[in-house]
Amino acid sequence: MDIKALLRNAKSQLAESQISQVDAEHLLAHVLGISRMDLHNPVLIETTLAAVSDSDVIEEQFLTVLDRRINHEPLQYLTGIAPFRYLEIEVGPGVLVPRPESELLVDAVLTHIKNLPAPVSVIDLGAGSGALALAIATEAPDTRVIAVEKSPEAIYWLKKNVSVIAENVRVVEGDVADALPGIKCDVVIANPPYTPDAQALPRDVAGFEPHAALFGGPTGMELPKIFIIAAARLLKSAGVLVIEHTEEQGADIAAELTLDFASITLHDDLVGRPRWTSAVRR
Helix, strand or coil, X not given: XXXXXXXXXXXXXXXXXXXXXXXXXXXHHHHHCCCCHHHHCHHHHHHHHHCCCCHHHHHHHHHHHHHHHHCCCCHHHHHCEEEECCEEEECCXXXXXXXXXXXXXXXXXXXXXXXXXCCCEEEEECCCCCHHHHHHHHHCCCCEEEEEECCHHHHHHHHHHHHHHCCCCEEEECCCCCCCCCCXXXXXXXXXXXXXXXXXXXXXXXXXXXXXXXXXXXXXXXHHHHHHHHHHXXXXXEEEEEEECCCXXXXXXXXXXXXXXXXXXXXXXXXXXXXEEEEEEC
């Protein structure tokens, strides 16, 4: 099996479909069971290929996942892994792929947790794969974290990740509107569905990721409003909410927060777009 030729041809096909050529390396490394960086280690490649009983099978597997990527199936669904901060989150059909843009939100929550008396309690509303909840649970291990999710498909991935990464995260299957009655916490993190129903999304997203986790209603604000009401119910006085949204929704989110929250602050993501807001419960 000619690794260089395989990658060269794969990268050419990806480029024609306007997909990152680096994805070819991720996919081949996945099929070979090595890291992407290991592809550039001739000695390790030689050892890996020597251990392969049937190189034709490996090549066929690679070409199969390559075809699926050219059809715009998310890379993370094909490899089964989405890197997030220091974690490898398992993902697949039925759950939203964690975005690196969410990492600054986690940073802010971790900084806030350090300034609170222990033990700190955090509730992740609409937890999906569990990326946010698990990042907090592993980087602030004394924190009590509850992950709330209602989608059975997402719950599968959430429970799988919790079982592997941080078993102390409590998973609650239910709607954010009425989950955890009588419970109060210090921090709520929320990544609600917020895309307006009619808005076009990239093929990788619209064609494969769950629409229930993406679309927030006709204006995109219908579901974020429900999450904000739930956060107001769950937070202690002076508790903090951090909520993700589109870069156009900052003012609308702030307007919804005004009733029950103070110190409403809009924050930029990694590429400088205003993509999340923090607020303090009155």
